[in-house]
Amino acid sequence: MKFIVMFLEAHQPRRLNNFRYQDIGTGKDYFWDEKNRDIIQRISKNSYLPTLTLLADYKVPITLSFSGILLEQLWKYEPSVPELLKEYLRNSGELAIESYYHSLSSIWNPDRFLNEIRKDMEMKQNIYNREFKTFRNTEMIYNDNIDKIVNNLNVKNILTEGTDSLIWKFNPNFIYKTPHGHNLFLRNYRLSDDISFRFSTREWNEYPLFSEKYLSWLSNSPGDVINLFMDFETFGEHQRKETGIFEFLEALITKAKDYNLKFTTVNEAAELLYPQREISIQDYISWADIPRDLSAWLGNELQRDLFEMLKALSGCIPDNIYNYLLTSDHLYYVSLGTTPDITVHTYFNPYGSPYDAYINFRNILEDLRQKYCNKN
């Protein structure tokens, strides 16, 4: 018996308004909440609701994560999603804990990072009335230092990317130990991306991907667990329902046992299996872009300029604004990347170009600086 450990990450930032230099000092809203509402309602309809319904119907145990700021917005714009999530979690599955604001605080400010995780934990435990032990950081950013910080919390399992340099030595289909004794799960990026990136790609030589073929790949992939970690929006948003993605997911759920495979949550897998060797990771890794490091957010001077300014302005801008500026997406939009990553960045970019995203964010920071930080 081998376990399919599926983890779906749901996150949406609170996008910033289009903000020109001429808007500074005029009191214009910093957040583009009309757009945020539209996007959240659209994705709920295309993805969150049909996927959760499917998972709840089959009571199939998987691990889900909803970022704190997405849940906040869902309660406001589409409360049927968190309600349905509650129903699903009553019978099966688990929620992962993450940094509430989906920020980069883990690489900058340990106290802020811990506060964000605690806030996320409390919120999720209060609403869903259960304790959750699985942690995944913003965009799977991880190294030994993060393992060390997280040791202050009641966390048992950590998820991260199975980068090329890791899986060369460590088969991602086993569970490992971190230096501080957490269970470490490495994403199987090839098998994950077969669904999230390639499922509907006609140029792919395995197209069309039927569940039988895919399940036989999983079954033939040696190890204890198959870690399929992907964006929640893979189901219904990135891969539209017309591609047959929901039928595919349903077939995986119903046919898995024919291939001696069983769906399980991260935490259940950790309880059933014995971890392999310890892995130490010095440099930051993540699941983003080809380099799988921090370059998707801090790869160019414009991004670093914004991040430095954000750091410098901490303490003077009110929290109810500042915290939302920390969300990593605002920096991701400013990535100049390289093809093919640039096409992924452009797909998600609501401002047209990385330069527009920079100017927008920079103007907002300039407004806030003049208003609150009194450093003209």
Place this chain on the structure above:
Amino acid sequence: MKSIGVLGWELPPFFAGGLGIHTLNLFSIIGRIENITLYIPRFTNEAIRYAFRVKMVNYNPVGSPYEKNKEFYQKVMDYNEILINEVSKDHDIIHMHDWITVPAGIKLKEKYGKKLVFTVHSTEYDRSGGFYPQERVLKIEREGMLAADRIIAVSHYTKRIITEKFSIDPNKVTVVHNGVKSSIFSSFTKNYELKNKILYFGRVTPQKGAKFFIEAAYKVRRYIPSAKFIVAGEGDQLNEIKSLSYSLGLENTVNFYGFVSEAESVKLYLDSDVFILPAVSEPFGMTVIESLSTGTPAIISKTTGVGEALNHVLKADFWDTDKIANYIIAVLKYRKLREALGIFGKFEASKFSWENTALKTLEVYNSL
């Protein structure tokens, strides 16, 4: 080796407009591979050496193809009449450039049954800036497009005009971007200290959108009173633009430099924080590549053809002077933005070379 008869109009050092620069650079390269004969009006009796054969036709029009007067139209017709009789019947391909060589090209095709290539550098829709295009010129352009076996457009933007406004079969149209003599522009190191200077460089005509530059200057001045806006170039609209800037009270903000040579333009680019081209309709936009080659960021209209091949420029609708002003202020206020646009822009501009243009043009010849 194919024999190509190129029908031209101008050639440096005579009338160094965009068309002449294109002709000289492109055929200096193609001339090494194919047997090129360029036909141009007789501007001089002096013998000048070029890298390809030049045959001066016994006709000397004085005037630029961009003037809209009747006299000019008549000169074009006269030149074409003479061309028909002077072009050799031994060419494999006749290559026309813009409407000013179309009447002869069509006649030569009829007369000798030669293959016909038509490079469209600009159309009457572009040159008129959308205001009252001359019907008789549009008609010649369309006849040229119909008669041509292959059409070369200098951008996808121009290809769209050809297929949509002239209803030409898109399969016949190949896009070949212009090049740039980058060494002249790229051999200096730009420094990104604030210069407080914003540059317009080009003909001052409705097509190029000089008016929107002045409007943006007016909007920027409120936030950066010390910023200087430079208009370098001459043209039909210069007086109108001067009056506009005075009536907006910009006499200390906008400076008019008049005609500027290529060598002086390099200095101008280097000494400016940003270059603006708010063209209403610009088939390509060579100055954008020149500016980027010096490391100077560019803000261009969405209706500037070269923009389709550039990620590292800022793009706005030509009429959206609020957005253009936002961009100008941001480039002036945020040094990191200036540097990123300048450095990546310079790299991106280095993709444009006349060698590439020549190769793609040869592919078009070979497809016939």
